[in-house]
Amino acid sequence: MNKQKLYILIPLIILAVxxxxxxxxxxxxxxxxxxxxAVxxxxxxxxSKKSVLNTDENFKVLNWNIGYCGLDAKNDFFYDGGKNVTARSMDAVLHNLESVKNILNKNLSSFYLIQEIDLKSKRSFYIxxxxxLTDFFTDYDSVFAANYDALIVPAPVSNPLGRVKSGVFTLSGYEIAKAERLQLxxxxxxxxxxxxxxRCILVSEIKTDVxxxxxxxxNLHLSAYDADGVLRKQxxxxxxxxxxxxxxxxxxxxAGGDWNSxxxxxxKNRFMPYNTPEEFLEWIEYSPSDFIGKEWKWCFDNSVPTVRLLEKPYVKGENYTTVIDGFICSPNVEIIGVNNIDLNFEFSDHHPVLAEFKLLK
Incomplete structure (x- = not known):
């Protein structure tokens, strides 16, 4: 075979492979x-040893996207314009996980709604x-629903995200009579x-004294990186x-969780620094105020941001922050109070939201 034919054949072979x-x-x-x-x-x-929730008692609900214990203040993330794909180290994940347990325990609640909790993911060193959390809260019922289960995520090509198994997780101090994963x-x-x-929602049925x-x-975690809002609308x-x-x-x-809106x-500019690039803010949009009904009540704290942008490690006043985590409740639920727990984003890119409710008869 002459050299000219070889020069033609080699690129064709490479292309075919x-x-x-x-x-x-x-x-x-x-x-x-x-x-x-679908269901x-x-x-x-x-x-849990408590079979029913008494309607004459106030109860607390803590909601927190824990960022798979990998998106702490020292980390960034490639989807937001950063460089990192995984947590900084296994030790960092374990430290953040211990901190999450301690913060949840310190803010004792009847229910915990957790998002972005990993079971078996490369990004969090398969912890x-x-x-x-199940082993830590032994006197709670617990239930999990997967919303991410991929054997390999090939992005970014130079350092793939790899295996991901993650989802939403509910801890209940009262017996969960029934729990369903509903596909969105x-x-x-x-x-x-x-x-x-x-994406899914996790619905837990709690019996009451009525x-x-x-x-x-x-428990919900709605779509992110949905610039046109098509998925979130559905x-x-x-x-x-x-x-x-x-x-x-x-x-x-x-209903509580990470609404991603x-x-x-x-x-919109409540906590925004002046130097935030617009291309990082394409996902920002509002939830409709009366999308369920005018009598339904939004429950959130506007005094402290609940999420930060991950284009770089956290520096207060430099990263974009806003409020996208909280609750909505039916007209027959009374909101006693709500506050965001300001942790300076030390352990996650989200802050916990602690609310107190009472059921109206």
């Missing part, structure tokens, strides 16, 4: 894609955070959807229909 590898990878991730059902029963780990509508297009989140009237505690409509169904049947409803009345 590249197409084969890419095709094989796409076939693999498509076959391995996490495909949850799935969530396994309940028993621990089972769900198991750690909407998805990214193929092939991106094969390695992306499958026969046939339950408290439905909804998710909000789904939540609206579900919440109204429970309420119209005579029950109480509290601004609460009504929060100024």
């Amino acid at each position: 590249a197409f084969f590898l890419i095709g094989s990878f796409l076939i693999f991730v498509t076959a391995a894609e996490y495909r949850p059902k 799935e029963n969530a396994d309940i780990k028993r621990g 089972n955070q769900k198991q750690a 509508p909407g998805s990214f297009s193929w092939p991106l959807k094969t390695v992306n989140l499958k 026969p046939n009237k339950n408290l439905y505690m909804i 998710e909000m409509e789904f939540l609206q229909n579900l919440a109204l169904k429970f309420y119209n049947e005579g029950h109480w409803v509290i 601004l609460f009504p009345g929060v100024e």
